[in-house]
Amino acid sequence: xxxxxxxxxxxxxxxxxARASSCQSNLKQIGLxxxxxxxxxxxxxxxxxxxxxxxxxxxxxxxIKNNQLWVCPSETNSTALLGTDPRFVSYQFNNQLANxxxxxxxxxxxxxxxHDADAGEGGFTEGNTFDNGKTTDWxxxxxxxxxxxxxxxxxxxxxxxxxxxxxxxRHNGMFNALFVDGHVxxxxxxxxxxxxxxx
Numbered sequence: 001x002x003x004x005x006x007x008x009x010x011x012x013x014x015x016x017x018a019r020a021s022s023c024q025s026n027l028k029q030i031g032l033x034x035x036x037x038x039x040x041x042x043x044x045x046x047x048x049x050x051x052x053x054x055x056x057x058x059x060x061x062x063x064i065k066n067n068q069l070w071v072c073p074s075e076t077n078s079t080a081l082l083g084t085d086p087r088f089v090s091y092q093f094n095n096q097l098a099n100x101x102x103x104x105x106x107x108x109x110x111x112x113x114x115h116d117a118d119a120g121e122g123g124f125t126e127g128n129t130f131d132n133g134k135t136t137d138w139x140x141x142x143x144x145x146x147x148x149x150x151x152x153x154x155x156x157x158x159x160x161x162x163x164x165x166x167x168x169x170r171h172n173g174m175f176n177a178l179f180v181d182g183h184v185x186x187x188x189x190x191x192x193x194x195x196x197x198x199x
Contacts, residue, residue, distance in 0.1 A: 019073035020171035020186055023090075026069045027114065027178040030091060033063035034113055035182070038102050048098035050122035056093050056114075057086035057123070074170040077119035090167075091178075092117035094138070095124040096198050104199050108180035112196050115139060115177035118167050138197050139168040139175055139189030163189035 037060055038045050046059055057070050064070075071080055072090035079088040091114045097105070105111055117125060118137065125137040140163060162168065168175045168189040177192075178184050 016074065016172050020174070020176060023072045023074065023116065023171065023176050024184045024186065026072065027091060027176055027184045028182070029064060029069050030060065030114060031178045031182050031184070033060040035102075036063045043102045045097050045100050045102065046093065048095045048124050050087060050124060052086055055087045055123035057089055061086075072116060072170070072176075075119065076166075080119035087122045088119045089123075090116060090119055092119075092121040092125045092137075093123060094197050095126050097180075098124065100199065102180075105180045106199070107195075109183070110196055111180045111199060112192070113178045113180055116167055116170055116175040118165065136162045138192075138194075139163050139165075139177070140192035140194065140196060163192075 034045070046056055047054065049055060049059075052058065057064075057067070067083055067086075070086075070089035070091065071083065075081055075090045077088060077090075079085055080090055093114045094112055097111070097113060117139070121137060171186060174186045174188055176184055176186050177196075
């Protein structure tokens with residue numbers, strides 16, 4: 001009985017590590033599709049659209065034949081798991097990179113394209129703008145208060161810190177992120193700041 005109590009958490013962590021590895025593979029494939037799309041559209045990235053016919057999964061569909069790549073093995077959102085709506089996926093795109101030329105991304109090893117996220121976001125995350133900056137849907141620590149990433153205003157009081165959300169802790173307290181240079185990293189969301197999302 002005591003041995004089982006010791007081993008179950010170890011096995012659980014090992015299983016989650018395997019799921020995190022599969023999630024990393026998904027993100028790498030999505031990263032390749034992201035860059036292939038840009039090559040076909042004069043080096044411009046995806047438009048920031050959150051409709052069924054124009055969300056990231058739909059736009060990158062010609063480059064990704066397996067829709068299961070859009071679902072993290074640790075996903076819990078029932079709509080994402082069903083795969084019936086392309087807006088509900090495990091990985092949401094950073095809208096600060098939308099409809100821009102790739103030449104603008106001068107820090108490719110630091111800048112995040114997409115990451116483990118809330119499947120209900122509809123395809124893109126907006127940073128600190130969606131409720132006037134009180135809350136953020138980027139997995140990061142806001143060291144300068146809750147400044148609105150769109151306007152620069154600093155609303156008070158701040159809302160909930162998103163880095164505490166379960167989707168940013170789904171892999172043994174960590175999450176996966178895909179960077180512009182193509183590498184995928186498993187990290188704690190509190191390690192990131194606005195600089196990882198804004199070019």
